[in-house]
Amino acid sequence: MTNVSPAAYRPLLIELLTEELPPKVLQKLGHAFAEGIRKILDQQHLLAEDCAVTDFSTPRRLAVRLSAVLGQAPEQRYIEKLMPAKIGLTENNEITPALAKKLASKNLEHLTAADLTHGSDGKQDYLYAEGVSSGAQLEPALQEALDHAIAHLPIPKVMRYQLADGSSSVKFVRPAHQLVALWGDQVIDIQALGLKSGRKTLGHRFMSAQDIELTDPTTYEQQMLDEGKVIASFTDRRALISRQLHGQAQALGTTIGTGSEVEALLDEVTALVEHPTVYVGEFEQQFLSVPPECLILTMRLNQKYFPLFEPDTGKLTHRFLIVSNMQIDDPSNIIEGNQRVVRPRLADAQFFFETDLKTPLADRVVSLASSVYHNKLGTQLNRVERVRKLARHIAEQLGADITHAGRASLLAKADLNSNMVGEFPELQGIMGAYYAAADGEADDVVLAIRNQYRIRLDTPVESTTLTSAIVFMAERIETLLGIWGIGLVPTGERDPYGLRRAALGLISAYEQLLAGGYLGISDTATLNLHGLLSHAAETFELGVIAPGTIDEVQTFIYERSRNLLSHDFDRHVIDAVLALKPALHQVQTRSAACAAFALRPEAASLSAANKRIANLLKKADTAPADLDYSLLSEPAEKALADIIATLEPQAQAQFAQGDFSGSMATMAQARDAVDAFFNNVMVMADDPAIRSNRLALLNDLHRNMNQVADISRLAQ
Template sequence: MTGATLLVELLTEELPPKALPKLGQAFANGILAGLRSRGLAPADGASRWFATPRRLAVTVAGVLSEGAPKDVTEKIMPVSVALTADGQPTAALSKKLEAKGIPLSAVASFERRMDGKAEALFHTSTVAGAKLAEVLGGIVQDALRQLPIPKVMRWGDGDATFVRPAHKLTLLHGADVVPGSVLDIQSGRTTRGHRFMSRGDIDIATADAYEPTLLAEGKIIPDFAERRANIEKQLVSEAGRQNATLGEYADLLDEVTALVEHPTVYVGEFEAEFLAVPQECLILTMRANQKYFPLFDTEGKLLNRFLIVSNMELADPSNIITGNQRVVRPRLSDARFFFEQDIKAGLTPRVVKLGSVVYHNKLGSLGDRVERMSTVARRIAGLLGADENLANRAALLSKADLLTDMVGEFPELQGTMGRYYALAEGALPVVAEAIEQHYRPRFAGDALPDSNIGRALALADKLDSLAGFFGIGQIPTGDKDPFGLRRAALGVLRILMEGPLPLDLAELIKHAAEAFNPGVLTVGVDGPLYDFMLERLRNTLRDAGHAQDVVDAVLALKPTRIDLVVPKLEAVLAFQQLPEAAALAAANKRIVNILKKAEGELGEPDVALLVEEAEKALFHAIVEVAPLARSHFQNEAYTDALRVLAGLRAAVDRFFDEVMVMAEEPLVRQNRLALLNQLAGLMNQVADISRLSA
């Protein structure tokens, strides 16, 4: 049976722009799954999803009007219940078959087979395939019900609910309308084009004609990806004509694509005098409030021009351009006013006001927080050889911009405005930069602080949050992380690891916890927080492509110098390539299991108690290589250290071949355990080598 293309389109009021691509894909996936589960669409058939501000749609190729018949086998009942001893149907079987509409004469065709421990009767019947006209409405309704929509609304006098009011439903199979009702709307072949550039209602002749009809008659680009590419091409082209660049624009491009159906790019401008305001303020105003694309020179400096993505294409767009310029001017004026007022008020006078702003009801005020950050930042700065007084100054000013008018209007500018205001009142550049950078990294892949003052402050900020919320029992669970502690932990790990900074994570956690006043933290922090961060580190390393067994081997030793973790991973990976690696890993695993049986403390092995030649050889081999290996460890030359230790393989193999570790003589047994313990301690300074054994 040959299928035809199916079109499903739901026409609505304007859909949420940031969710539109996700809604479009989820709608198409739901319909496709519903068709395939009923045998109406091929498993490998082509499909396309469409999404504009006012529609969700999908086309599916090769859809059948009726699915193929299929055999369905069902269990009737156990043979012991269904048949008498001489094989005749029982009353129970007759009653069951009557209820199912199966004639008693069909019993002869029933299959008998084991079902678990009992034999049962099974009946196979042929069921007609699903009919598209009967099931499509339900498939569409199910797809809508499963969309990732947090809130729905009701409109008109009906009971239908959706994220936005719906107006038209198009269900076309080839050239035929498929009858059905969804959201109280009867299906048809009529849709609507652009609000102003099309002629109103448009009939879709066939499902395959959907896209070309909307393009030609509706003045709409229905495919989200094509519309996005069209906008981007226009933006890049127009920016080139302006001898300008666009900066970062991907997120805004996605949002604007969800706001227009017929994109056309125009150039607007504003008065150059506004450029006296920090460009981050103007950029955020244009992007967030007006959805404009700011233009920059080749050095990244903001120009007094911007690009408008309009939903209208006009021969004379002067009214559109003038209107947008008129709208943006008050926004820029507000930004200038906020900036000028904040400069007048100053940054330092706001520090004392932080004491009246609650950070968390159990963790005190923002003033308490910056005092703690100051304590920890000074300590870290000292460990890094940086100026502790500058770290203290940066910490005290770090949150003051939260009380400014600009940050109150644009919270995204916290830190950024603190830098500008600190410079305006004469702060040293390194202090101002630290104020801006202490929020880094804000997201995956974000830049890190680039000075030791900035690093110290960023670590103090994140560690204060982690220690504080862990200390009051607010630990992330499942997907819930309301205080962003996972992000803070990853930030600490990245700063330490990518710096790299020679700081001890366990000590940093301890310092952060000690900065709180007695009694504030009611839950122990050190162990739980370190374990939490170690797990984040494990996931980060795996995501970066490091082998799981190597990561587990290194982290099994619970390292606290995070800056040395990657060098250790690289050393273990190099060790794995050595011919001795597998045997030594297996021997280490055996040693670990043997040492579990040890009783009491294991001191240094006594050479006088060494009996067998093999154990003497191992002892002397350890004595010979230990100084060089330890020297490599101390110099953080981990690869060289493991290569030296690989030379112990022959002695280790001979020991296990010729020596009975668990000897009957207690002193000999204990001495051999001490020898193995010494070997394990030497071998496992970089990683738990036993974990590399298959």
């Protein structure tokens, strides 16, 4: 670093100019680059406490500006714990070879035995080195920071390229061309990827042909805009594009739509342009006869256009918006060029759709026999047959139309070999629904085909969506059991077959069937989870599913339920409820009841008592027999038997009606009798008959207290 005074804070700018970076990760790369540099400089005490960090990212650059950076950090006091004194010093108080090696590793070899201090760590006498070290200098610290930032970028895939010397090569996400490092108005001498730092950079690839010589970090954004025609800030660029899009759409009496797809496209086009300008394009209205999803997908996915919609109806129009990287007075060539590019894609979509309509969807089912689902699970047709059988079984239990459930399951995957889905796999199910409707299939069958790929059900099931819910459930159960059964169990963050998502979707189906009235809160027989999994297992060929799969999948589903509940309930409450493996549609209601019980003044005492009871029952030699009232002799045990006899009918009735909170509140009235029993009665009496009878009494209490949840798990 040349002529740098460390006396005051100055702004620092680092910019790495590259070839076009991957657009879908550009913003993440920009944040990571800035954070990597900030982290190391902060560790070296070179940043002011209020130092502002601003990251920049464009298609061809990653940059960061730090508002207050020192040329050299202040002196730093240090205390280094070395080793036990008996190991580090000889009897003559001289440094041993072991300590000398330790000191050298910490660059403290200049210290003598007299320079070291002694202190106890509570067990033995230790040696410590104390002193003041000079603060880190910016130049080497910045080199370390840049190396760290580059090494820790979340790069999806690196490439190796040759440097200008023609002999050496480096690895990076894209070839890098220039490096800027400015501290105030001074260049910091660092290097990376075969580049040496300077103050020159490049602007827009087409709108700025000359090098830009940056004055200092504070002028970066303005110089890039004025001289380079580049909006360096990703956030500012995105906001500008958004304003232009909404402005153009409003002027045309349309909207760009809403939702995650629009936001994701906005992020992507922001990463593709450095000087955005929005223009209006259009296509022939004849293409609007094609399902809008096809046109929207090809415009967004392939061309990065923003389709325009009627604001009142949401209907697709024949216009779209282009986010260009050029601002020119006459954009007609840009507009006409984009219209020329999109027209053949829309024509292809029209051709695919019209061609697919010539073959009834039902006639496509047989072609699934040639599509492998998994080499251990057979073809897509094999899978369709399994789902179909399971869907008909579920429909029968729910009193739904078995024929429609079977028909929807049969046709659900028939569009996989269609021309349109072959071109746009994202349209699976959507195109099947269009083809089914064109073939005159029932409305609920069409809707079930369309809804099969939803992540979860989020509205109560109605008569019109009952078939959809049935097919949705059947497919997820088949997926969970089949994929798990052949050993493809999720591990850590890896879940390539989406089993976690399938389990969450299945849970949502139970919840929405309850909300829609197709499952009663007290009904545990209909759609019993273990029963469904067992029935599904029978649809697979013998020997395909590994032993124990049913129980493992059931446990897996309850664990996903646990994760959902953790947002609303204490873990002890969740443990208490899930310990009983209740019907999935009861889990939420039981958890709310258990949480309310946990707040009652009786909860702590009853939970502890139930934990004690559970332990006593485990130690019993045999299962407790029925209670013999004539063997009760102590007042406290008679009182407990009486209160159980009084409360049990009411608690049982409340439980049967799904009033879980009421049932738990009723049994909470037994607290005083329970406390008196344990204070005054010896359960494990010497007389075997008395002992067995008291265990029977506690077993009755335990059974009634733990209908809703295992309250012993509430005990802290």
